[in-house]
Amino acid sequence: MARIAFILLTHKDPQGVIDQAKRLTASGDYVAIHYDRRARDEEYRTIEAALSDNPGVTFARRRYKCGWGEWSLVAASLEALRQAERSFPQATHFYMLSGDCMPIKSAEHTHAFLENDDCDYVEAVDFHTGNWIKTGLREERLIFRHWFNERTQKWLFYQSMDLQKRLRITRSAPKGVQVMIGSQWWCLRRQTVEAVLNLIDLRPELVRFFRTTWIPDETFFQTLVSHVVPKTQIRRRSPTFLMFTDYGMPVTFYNDHYDLLLRQDYLFARKISPEAQELRAKLGAVWQAEGMEFAISNEGPRLFRFLTERGRVGRRFAARFWETDGSLGRQNVVCLIVAKKWHVAKRLTARIRALTAIPAVDYLFNEHAAHLPDLGGIASSLSKRERHRRALIRLMFEEFETRQLVMCIDPSALSLIGDFAGDRAQTRILFVDSRFDEDYLRGHMQRIGLSSKGMPEEVVRRLIPVVRSDLEHEAERLRDMEFANFHVISEHASPGLNTAAIMRFLDVPDEIAHDLAATPHLFSD
Known part of the structure; x- marks a missing residue:
């Protein structure tokens, strides 16, 4: 026992x-x-x-x-x-x-x-490759000797480290020791x-080494256990x-x-x-x-991230990247389909590709397969697309040999949408106004990792109105930005209204806009 x-x-x-x-x-x-x-x-x-x-x-x-x-x-x-x-x-x-x-x-x-x-x-993860340290000192924790406390003796702490840097006084871990780090x-x-x-x-010598490292409680036992246990x-x-x-x-x-x-x-x-x-x-x-039983759902970290991120709409796309290195070109037209229900937006882009010559891609910043042309390494990963997104959009205009481009954007990316709208290129927005029933909200919560099969029904029911409110708030914030070329389609609007919105959005003839608005099962979940 x-x-x-x-x-x-x-x-x-x-x-x-x-x-x-x-x-x-x-x-x-x-x-x-x-x-x-x-x-x-x-x-x-x-x-x-x-x-x-x-x-x-x-x-x-x-x-x-x-x-x-x-x-x-x-x-x-x-x-x-x-x-x-x-x-x-x-x-x-x-x-x-x-x-x-x-x-x-x-x-x-x-x-x-x-x-x-x-x-x-x-x-216990590798100190150098495990990416456990997110901010602050990294290798400096180990290669320099630390005799002072950074919190209570800040000046001495950094003066001591700077002196060791200038004199090139560094050290390595004890022989045969792979330093690990963790909680x-x-x-x-x-x-x-x-x-x-x-x-x-x-x-x-192990104690002598770790005694003068910085934050050794995150490395000492983690390293030694990894050396004595398979x-x-x-x-x-x-x-x-x-x-x-x-x-x-x-x-x-x-x-x-x-x-x-x-x-x-x-x-x-x-x-x-x-x-x-x-x-x-x-x-x-x-x-x-x-005799107490425990239902494990493990939603704690996901729920905490969700609740703390409310109100930080669009931050994942970082700062205003269009403000540097010129623009996408005054002669170009960027058409953004803004939809929370990705399957609806992708049905529409598929139909646009089928009925028109206008290039249309899907959620290129969210999904790897987004109907992109071969753009080389710049589009090989989502992180690269986001990091080099300005160059990516320019390359797409060149590769498609077009002055008009359609792409899908999630409404949570308000800063990204705003940056497009602020560029010299003309930006048109087609907002897909959706209604979210309970089944959709439950599926959405699972897709974003907010709920799991083990989560108690009571917790799910409490979260549903919170999630619904967040999605509706995204739509309201988008409307409040009052973009100049802002058009809306909805499953509750008449075919005529949807046709007119698509016609203005894409600048296509009425009959093509009508066929696009009549896309089979366009709004179906």
């Missing part, structure tokens, strides 16, 4: 630490506590007194003053880990937690989960912990659920996140607001529950 020794790194909320330790040991597990030495001594004495008679609790022999990004966090983790390994010989797993973590599964479920797969859970929240088996501690004793026995993910905001800060969970947290495929969650007492109480009860 799995028995867990939790490595609890804390620096505040003594009563919360006490409650957490009592809760975790009540299930037959263990806790090793490191309480930051920067905290007040009376807080530590309160915790020590409250838990002194609990045989499942031990304390790190040495307390460190911990600072973000410093070696002190790793030193504190190692101190508590060594103490747990010595004190709890029956522990089969060692799980790193912070004081802000809470269980989102029962102890019964957690033990069974760890027993069913003989492996270690630690996020500091892991769960390791006893044999892995013993192997890591033994490796540290055998190779003291790849097949490592699940490169954290067992703790956490998300980050656009600013790189951890997302904080509150009372109304209870249902969402339980549906994530993780064992604990970080970080729980200290003010969310109701959530903490309910999650504490979950840990002690027996």
